[in-house]
Amino acid sequence: MVTGRGDSGKLEWKVDIPGGKSETLVPESGFVCRIWRGLRGLVEGFLLKIWRFLEKAWGIGVDEPRKLVHCLKVGLALSAVSLFYYMRPLYDGVGGNAMWAVMTVVVVFEYTVGATLSKSINRIAATFLAGSLGIGIHWVASQSGERFEPIILGFSVFILAAVATFSRFVPSVKARFDYGASIFILTFSLVSVSGYRVEKLVGLAHNRLSTIAIGTSLCIIISMLFCPIWAGDELHSLITRNLEKLSDSLNGCVAEYFHQNGTVDSGGEDCSKKLRGYKCVLNSKATEDSMANFAIWEPAHGNFNFRHPWKQYLKLGASMRYCACCIEALNGCLDTEVEAPEFLKEHLQDVCMILSSCSSNVLKELMITMKTMRRSSKIHFFVGEMNSAVKDLQNGMKSLPTMLSVPPPDTVKGKPGTKTTIPPLMEVLPLATLVSLLIEIAARIEAIVNNIDELACLAEFKPAKDDKPKQNQSTITPISDDQDHETMTAIQKV
Amino acid sequence: MVTGRGDSGKLEWKVDIPGGKSETLVPESGFVCRIWRGLRGLVEGFLLKIWRFLEKAWGIGVDEPRKLVHCLKVGLALSAVSLFYYMRPLYDGVGGNAMWAVMTVVVVFEYTVGATLSKSINRIAATFLAGSLGIGIHWVASQSGERFEPIILGFSVFILAAVATFSRFVPSVKARFDYGASIFILTFSLVSVSGYRVEKLVGLAHNRLSTIAIGTSLCIIISMLFCPIWAGDELHSLITRNLEKLSDSLNGCVAEYFHQNGTVDSGGEDCSKKLRGYKCVLNSKATEDSMANFAIWEPAHGNFNFRHPWKQYLKLGASMRYCACCIEALNGCLDTEVEAPEFLKEHLQDVCMILSSCSSNVLKELMITMKTMRRSSKIHFFVGEMNSAVKDLQNGMKSLPTMLSVPPPDTVKGKPGTKTTIPPLMEVLPLATLVSLLIEIAARIEAIVNNIDELACLAEFKPAKDDKPKQNQSTITPISDDQDHETMTAIQKV
Numbered sequence: 001m002v003t004g005r006g007d008s009g010k011l012e013w014k015v016d017i018p019g020g021k022s023e024t025l026v027p028e029s030g031f032v033c034r035i036w037r038g039l040r041g042l043v044e045g046f047l048l049k050i051w052r053f054l055e056k057a058w059g060i061g062v063d064e065p066r067k068l069v070h071c072l073k074v075g076l077a078l079s080a081v082s083l084f085y086y087m088r089p090l091y092d093g094v095g096g097n098a099m100w101a102v103m104t105v106v107v108v109f110e111y112t113v114g115a116t117l118s119k120s121i122n123r124i125a126a127t128f129l130a131g132s133l134g135i136g137i138h139w140v141a142s143q144s145g146e147r148f149e150p151i152i153l154g155f156s157v158f159i160l161a162a163v164a165t166f167s168r169f170v171p172s173v174k175a176r177f178d179y180g181a182s183i184f185i186l187t188f189s190l191v192s193v194s195g196y197r198v199e200k201l202v203g204l205a206h207n208r209l210s211t212i213a214i215g216t217s218l219c220i221i222i223s224m225l226f227c228p229i230w231a232g233d234e235l236h237s238l239i240t241r242n243l244e245k246l247s248d249s250l251n252g253c254v255a256e257y258f259h260q261n262g263t264v265d266s267g268g269e270d271c272s273k274k275l276r277g278y279k280c281v282l283n284s285k286a287t288e289d290s291m292a293n294f295a296i297w298e299p300a301h302g303n304f305n306f307r308h309p310w311k312q313y314l315k316l317g318a319s320m321r322y323c324a325c326c327i328e329a330l331n332g333c334l335d336t337e338v339e340a341p342e343f344l345k346e347h348l349q350d351v352c353m354i355l356s357s358c359s360s361n362v363l364k365e366l367m368i369t370m371k372t373m374r375r376s377s378k379i380h381f382f383v384g385e386m387n388s389a390v391k392d393l394q395n396g397m398k399s400l401p402t403m404l405s406v407p408p409p410d411t412v413k414g415k416p417g418t419k420t421t422i423p424p425l426m427e428v429l430p431l432a433t434l435v436s437l438l439i440e441i442a443a444r445i446e447a448i449v450n451n452i453d454e455l456a457c458l459a460e461f462k463p464a465k466d467d468k469p470k471q472n473q474s475t476i477t478p479i480s481d482d483q484d485h486e487t488m489t490a491i492q493k494v
Numbered sequence: 495m496v497t498g499r500g501d502s503g504k505l506e507w508k509v510d511i512p513g514g515k516s517e518t519l520v521p522e523s524g525f526v527c528r529i530w531r532g533l534r535g536l537v538e539g540f541l542l543k544i545w546r547f548l549e550k551a552w553g554i555g556v557d558e559p560r561k562l563v564h565c566l567k568v569g570l571a572l573s574a575v576s577l578f579y580y581m582r583p584l585y586d587g588v589g590g591n592a593m594w595a596v597m598t599v600v601v602v603f604e605y606t607v608g609a610t611l612s613k614s615i616n617r618i619a620a621t622f623l624a625g626s627l628g629i630g631i632h633w634v635a636s637q638s639g640e641r642f643e644p645i646i647l648g649f650s651v652f653i654l655a656a657v658a659t660f661s662r663f664v665p666s667v668k669a670r671f672d673y674g675a676s677i678f679i680l681t682f683s684l685v686s687v688s689g690y691r692v693e694k695l696v697g698l699a700h701n702r703l704s705t706i707a708i709g710t711s712l713c714i715i716i717s718m719l720f721c722p723i724w725a726g727d728e729l730h731s732l733i734t735r736n737l738e739k740l741s742d743s744l745n746g747c748v749a750e751y752f753h754q755n756g757t758v759d760s761g762g763e764d765c766s767k768k769l770r771g772y773k774c775v776l777n778s779k780a781t782e783d784s785m786a787n788f789a790i791w792e793p794a795h796g797n798f799n800f801r802h803p804w805k806q807y808l809k810l811g812a813s814m815r816y817c818a819c820c821i822e823a824l825n826g827c828l829d830t831e832v833e834a835p836e837f838l839k840e841h842l843q844d845v846c847m848i849l850s851s852c853s854s855n856v857l858k859e860l861m862i863t864m865k866t867m868r869r870s871s872k873i874h875f876f877v878g879e880m881n882s883a884v885k886d887l888q889n890g891m892k893s894l895p896t897m898l899s900v901p902p903p904d905t906v907k908g909k910p911g912t913k914t915t916i917p918p919l920m921e922v923l924p925l926a927t928l929v930s931l932l933i934e935i936a937a938r939i940e941a942i943v944n945n946i947d948e949l950a951c952l953a954e955f956k957p958a959k960d961d962k963p964k965q966n967q968s969t970i971t972p973i974s975d976d977q978d979h980e981t982m983t984a985i986q987k988v
Contacts, residue, residue: 053666056664060664067660074656074659074679075651075652082651083644083687103680103684106680150577153580154573154577155573157572158569158572158573161569161573162565162566166551166562166565167551170547170551170554172547172550182600182601185572185600186596189572189596192576193592193596282776282815283779285780286780325822325826326822326826328816328820328823329820329823329931329934330823332934332937333931397923428926429926429929429933432923432927433926433927436827440826
């Protein structure tokens with residue numbers, strides 16, 4: 001039985017349970033209270049979201065303080081140009097020239113110097129071109145009588161806008177003049193449909209162009225003088241970092257397979273991050289492309305000349321992705337449950353580890369070459385070492401089945417059971433794949449070496465220091481402690 | 495001997511050669527002629543460049559006529575808005591509201607509806623937000639006396655510009671509100687430093703906002719009504735095409751290895767293009783990301799609801815790239831000179847070809863699922879087929895060494911030479927890699943299947959048609975009809 005009002009006079013629910021006891025269901029909290037809770041939950045959720053966002057932003061700021069510097073630079077440029085025009089409003093504030101200067105700064109100021117330069121030059125050139133053309137068309141239209149004027153204007157806007165828009169689809173235009181095309185359309189439409197007479201327009205255009213020039217020069221000066229961030233530098237160091245990541249991933253991957261837990265697991269999260277480094281390489285195409293496009297606009301800076309072969313970096317990046325693909329496949333194939341027989345693993349472990357560390361060495365040496373922009377005197381030695389490690393591995397494989405299949409003479413007749421030492425191919429599969437992919441990776445690393453050689457020629461890297469590699473005599477694998485020491489000090493000098 | 499002036503009175507050079515004959519060096523062509531040639535060369539080179547550019551542009555237009563349509567749409571929108579404001583100049587033409595309408599159309603009109611919508615909404619929201627904030631700050635500054643006014647204004651511009659610029663580095667903001675942030679900075683600076691009184695500003699802001707609204711609505715209407723190009727559609731068909739490319743590449747790759755020249759070479763260039771299809775998959779990340787970002791803004795269209803799970807497409811794309819990586823490695827590994835022994839190749843050819851064609855079938859079926867947006871009744875059957883092909887291949891490998899190593903009884907004593915039938919592991923290497931990578935690819939294809947299953951759930955694909963697959967009887971690995979029926983009903987329950 002359910003009763004409506006309890007002793008206290010408040011609304012409460014009693015439920016008589018057949019067993020005899022009656023329970024009181026007190027409304028836990030009033031209506032207002034519930035709303036309050038709901039609201040509090042909403043606000044808390046919102047605050048939490050904002051908090052997370054701030055945390056993320058803080059992380060970005062801490063990781064890359066240069067981004068913070070860029071923001072301050074934008075703020076500086078913008079308040080400078082704003083205040084300049086605020087203090088001495090040449091025209092009427094909004095709508096006058098001040099606007100164009102402010103707008104130019106907002107739109108043109110980019111993270112890298114190259115991007116800023118590219119946009120600035122695009123903006124000025126496109127404004128000039130479209131302005132002249134617009135004034136011309138405007139004049140033609142105004143001469144042709146009131147009836148034809150709107151037709152000529154509308155038609156010319158239509159045609160030029162369509163053509164300029166289409167040109168943005170052509171990859172070469174898209175890469176360099178995308179912004180210019182859009183500014184061209186904008187300026188042309190504005191000028192050609194404006195209601196002014198041509199004489200006044202010329203004056204206006206002159207003013208506008210000079211304002212834009214002031215805005216862009218301010219941007220260029222600030223972006224080049226205060227902590228400049230060069231697209232070329234970024235591209236160069238991206239490639240350098242990626243070389244290191246490839247090297248780390250390769251080494252880590254192979255070591256993990258052979259359960260070198262001592263070296264792999266000790267690093268914990270940091271180490272698994274290193275293992276996955278190749279994924280960054282796989283995903284860096286878009287960044288490389290845009291950086292190379294911006295770098296072309298940059299003047300000589302640091303070690304880079306004006307005509308530094310930035311295109312070569314794209315080829316280099318492609319060959320690195322090509323190599324990263326193999327590491328990715330390797331990583332996948334080693335994750336199978338099929339375990340190769342222990343003795344086989346042991347037989348091949350050394351040669352595999354040597355090959356992977358030789359390959360890593362080549363990549364590390366390439367990284368040093370890129371970092372110092374100095375040809376390496378040792379790279380060909382390292383490549384030779386890598387190639388002979390490949391040979392060793394191949395020989396190791398060749399000797400393998402004979403070793404396994406020829407049973408000791410006395411067992412031939414009596415115990416054919418020893419035949420079981422021959423592992424079924426299935427069990428060898430991951431190992432064989434590892435070997436095959438390692439060999440393939442070595443080949444792809446050689447392609448990277450060639451690309452960097454080519455880059456060194458084109459960019460005129462400094463000649464190698466004359467510390468001749470003395471490792472020649474003892475090529476293949478046994479790197480003696482002495483030699484190793486030499487290499488180490490060479491690296492440390494760098 | 496060299497003489498200066500010849501008989502004709504013209505300058506010419508005679509060289510007396512010791513042998514007795516004298517030769518006359520007539521200047522081949524005059525100075526003017528050479529300049530003429532140089533100029534002609536330049537002009538011809540320039541024309542050739544333009545010609546090539548036009549050819550390329552023509553190619554793009556022919557390949558993707560929708561891009562042409564887009565250009566016409568831009569031209570239409572722009573001449574419409576220009577003429578509208580030209581006919582009835584609400585203010586003073588340039589600098590007045592017409593400018594903002596034209597500018598809005600130029601900047602906001604993008605290739606896909608999603609991009610246009612995203613930019614429009616960003617622009618309106620950011621203008622409104624920044625305008626209100628700017629007017630507020632402007633009022634505060636104007637109340638605080640002439641001395642503090644520029645300080646407050648400059649400082650607020652600095653802070654807000656820096657913060658907004660920084661927010662663009664946060665990936666989630668960058669993906670959706672990049673344009674909004676830049677418009678925010680622009681509007682805020684313009685409003686806060688303008689020389690107007692607050693009352694006039696409010697009126698101006700109102701006008702400006704409505705002009706922008708008119709511009710954006712024109713863009714949205716034109717982009718949605720005339721041959722709309724939906725980012726969602728593009729993304730969906732990109733993924734669908736990529737599935738097909740993966741399928742073709744995989745099949746072609748394996749067939750090429752086994753020298754199925756009949757099927758591979760006959761296609762010629764077209765076929766090698768098909769073989770390299772996986773490269774497109776590897777490089778499509780950037781496009782997928784941006785399309786998914788734009789698609790989020792799109793209203794329901796065609797088969798896609800407003801809240802279509804576009805994020806899932808990114809996961810799907812990632813798993814496809816993951817698979818493409820393996821195909822890329824496969825392609826590399828098969829290019830070695832090491833030839834597996836013919837009999838081994840023959841032994842494995844069938845199982846390998848079956849596995850690759852089963853895998854291709856799964857991919858093709860997935861493609862059909864995506865294309866029709868209808869759950870497939872056969873996909874689980876195909877996956878089962880693929881998995882049993884994997885098992886077959888593994889069994890084939892397992893049986894291999896026994897088959898090879900146990901010599902016929904009578905040869906054990908007499909002819910140990912028959913041992914040579916055991917191929918050295920080295921020769922088996924490419925084949926083993928092929929097998930291993932094929933198995934890995936099958937695993938990765940299953941990941942794709944799972945991703946598409948998930949997508950089908952989230953996007954509520956149409957249920958499967960009830961046409962039972964009749965291929966059951968003619969499979970490689972006899973899945974009995976009963977089992978198949980079980981699978982089928984299981985699927986239908988799901």
